[in-house]
Amino acid sequence: xxxxxxxxxxxxxxxxxxxxxxxxxxxxxxxxxxxxxxxxxxxxxxxxxxxxxxxxxxxxxxxxxxxxxxxxxxxxxxxxxxxxxxxxxxxxxxxxxxxxxxxxxxxxxxxxxxxxxxxxxxxxxxxxxxxxxxxxxxxxxxxxxxxxxxxxxxxxxxxxxxxxxxxxxxxxxxxxxxxxxxxxxxxxxxxxxxxxxxxxxxxxxxxxxxxxxxxxxxxxxxxxxxxxxxxxxxxxxxxxxxxxxxxxxxxxxxxxxxxxxxxxxxxxxxxxxxxxxxxxxxxxxxxxxxxxxxxxxxxxxxxxxxxxxxxxxxxxxxxxxxxxxxxxxxxxxxxxxxxxxxxxxxxxxxxxxxxxxxxxxxxxxxxxxxxxxxxxxxxxxxxxxxxxxxxxxxxxxxxxxxxxxxxxxxxxxxxxxxxxxxxxxxxxxxxxxxxxxxxxxxxxxxxxxxxxx
Numbered sequence: 471x472x473x474x475x476x477x478x479x480x481x482x483x484x485x486x487x488x489x490x491x492x493x494x495x496x497x498x499x500x501x502x503x504x505x506x507x508x509x510x511x512x513x514x515x516x517x518x519x520x521x522x523x524x525x526x527x528x529x530x531x532x533x534x535x536x537x538x539x540x541x542x543x544x545x546x547x548x549x550x551x552x553x554x555x556x557x558x559x560x561x562x563x564x565x566x567x568x569x570x571x572x573x574x575x576x577x578x579x580x581x582x583x584x585x586x587x588x589x590x591x592x593x594x595x596x597x598x599x600x601x602x603x604x605x606x607x608x609x610x611x612x613x614x615x616x617x618x619x620x621x622x623x624x625x626x627x628x629x630x631x632x633x634x635x636x637x638x639x640x641x642x643x644x645x646x647x648x649x650x651x652x653x654x655x656x657x658x659x660x661x662x663x664x665x666x667x668x669x670x671x672x673x674x675x676x677x678x679x680x681x682x683x684x685x686x687x688x689x690x691x692x693x694x695x696x697x698x699x700x701x702x703x704x705x706x707x708x709x710x711x712x713x714x715x716x717x718x719x720x721x722x723x724x725x726x727x728x729x730x731x732x733x734x735x736x737x738x739x740x741x742x743x744x745x746x747x748x749x750x751x752x753x754x755x756x757x758x759x760x761x762x763x764x765x766x767x768x769x770x771x772x773x774x775x776x777x778x779x780x781x782x783x784x785x786x787x788x789x790x791x792x793x794x795x796x797x798x799x800x801x802x803x804x805x806x807x808x809x810x811x812x813x814x815x816x817x818x819x820x821x822x823x824x825x826x827x828x829x830x831x832x833x834x835x836x837x838x839x840x841x842x843x844x845x846x847x848x849x850x851x852x853x854x855x856x857x858x859x860x861x862x863x864x865x866x867x868x869x870x871x872x873x874x875x876x877x878x879x880x881x882x883x884x885x886x887x888x889x890x891x892x893x894x895x896x897x898x899x900x901x902x903x904x905x906x907x908x909x910x911x912x913x914x915x916x917x918x919x920x921x922x923x
Contacts, residue, residue: 488525488557496523497554497569504546504570504771511546511773519553526553537825540838542731543814544773547571551818560694560819567815571807574772575779579803581766582783586799593917600916601765602758602860603890604909607898608768609853614899617846625665626843629654633847637742638854639873644743645732647844655840659833666839695820702727702812709805718789718798719805721752722782726806729778730813742852744778754785757859768909775810782806860887886919 500518504511512535519525526534534556538548547570554566585598621627629651636642658665706723713720725747732743745760755763763780770776786802787795855876858865863882868875894912897903 488523490558490562493525493554493557493562494565494569497550497566498573500550501569501571501573502771504574504773512549515546515549515553525557530556533825534822537821538818539842540834541814541817541821542729543810543817544775547773547775547811548814548818551815552822555818555822560690563694563818564815567811567818571772571776571811574767574770574776575807577770578766578772578776578779579783579800581770582763582780582803583796583799585762585766585780586784586787586795593920596916596920597913598762598765598916599887600890600912600914600919601909602761603887603916604894604898604912605761605765605768606853606856606860606891607894607908608764608905609849609856610895611898613846613850613853616842616849620839620842620846623665625658626839629666629840629843630846630850633844634850635847637848638851639875641874644746644848647848648732648841651840651844652837655837656833658840659836663832663836666836666843691819691823695816698812698816698819702809702816706809717791718786719802722785722802722805723809725752726778726782727809727813730810741774741777742848742855744781745852745855748781748785752785754781754788757855759784761856761860765909768905778810779803779806860884860891890915890919 496518500515504514516531520528520531531553534552535545535549538545538552541548547567550570551563551567555563558565617630621630633647633651636647637644655666706727709723710720715721715724729743741760741764745757748754749757749760760777760781763777763784764774766780767774767777780803782805783799783803786805787799790798858876858878861884862878862880863884864879866877866879868877890912893915894908897908897911898905
């Protein structure tokens with residue numbers, strides 16, 4: 471992500487202490503404006519926190535970012551939590567992380583309710599058809615963006631190719647791919663230092679507002695992490711005691727808690743794992759509905775992982791027992807948010823004091839670089855999987871021993887989806903139009919096609 475960042479420094483005399491009220495207003499501003507996926511969100515935080523406010527310097531910002539990219543979950547939200555912790559300790563981290571989530575979560579809840587209640591209407595369905603075609607291009611753009619940053623050596627390309635083959639053809643578990651990549655990165659660092667690691671931006675902290683107060687120490691971080699762990703685990707235990715693991719709410723709690731632990735590599739990598747399990751494992755959604763959810767998440771502020779809220783809403787809506795679907799869907803969405811994001815605070819509060827002491831560690835940077843390269847292959851898998859289900863009505867699966875092949879029925883190709891994706895690609899990749907505008911235009915084009923037909 472460092473390609474979108476620029477060095478910004480300020481003399482010590484110009485850097486005042488940061489008031490908690492001012493920080494809260496700034497985090498709310500960032501939460502309301504954080505469109506455009508992880509790259510756009512991190513660039514926004516860099517512009518505000520490093521260039522405008524001078525609250526954190528370049529080296530400290532990149533060091534925090536690299537740690538967050540090693541964690542499971544949304545790196546942009548965790549980066550906000552980390553910097554909030556640097557500025558004001560535990561309460562600063564809680565406020566920064568929550569305000570990064572809440573605006574988008576409220577919007578996503580409303581959109582999920584609209585989708586569940588009215589997606590069967592012809593024009594609404596046509597709008598989502600257009601969104602699917604555009605979201606496919608968004609995923610392709612993510613592959614290109616991450617690839618330009620991560621694949622700067624033959625070794626990195628080899629890791630990306632191996633990850634794609636493992637997940638697309640061998641259906642390998644995503645956590646295994648990430649752990650293997652980290653091990654490869656560490657090994658290559660031992661054999662040939664610098665082969666995978668990029669410019670990490672590590673080093674001693676410069677002059678910034680965070681250097682005016684040391685962040686909370688290990689003892690306070692351990693207490694906060696313990697509280698987060700209890701807040702995460704206790705509700706799940708109570709829920710399972712009342713409804714059992716086979717109830718949809720028990721399934722949501724266990725699945726998304728597992729996701730919070732094993733999904734490394736950012737939002738698009740998470741989507742690959744969620745799509746695989748929510749569509750093929752639990753049967754909560756159809757493949758096209760995952761694209762709809764991603765399209766909605768792309769139009770809202772906040773982390774793209776809010777698409778999990780969409781999944782939780784639909785899962786509970788469709789399996790509501792003894793309650794209104796609206797109540798069940800809202801409860802499913804709230805439960806999904808809770809078990810997805812509480813662990814994010816746990817990882818930051820538990821690890822940040824120790825990570826602050828590891829600035830300059832090149833072995834950590836090598837492991838990160840290998841994971842990032844593997845994520846390119848994983849996101850490419852997501853793009854191919856989406857493309858097959860957007861462009862073809864029928865996709866069959868063939869197996870040759872451990873190898874799995876997805877074979878489209880060429881007679882089922884959808885020319886309208888192909889055309890809309892091509893137009894979206896021109897708008898997004900060539901004309902560089904804003905993503906919300908491209909998604910809105912694609913939705914309008916889908917409606918126009920339906921009316922014309």
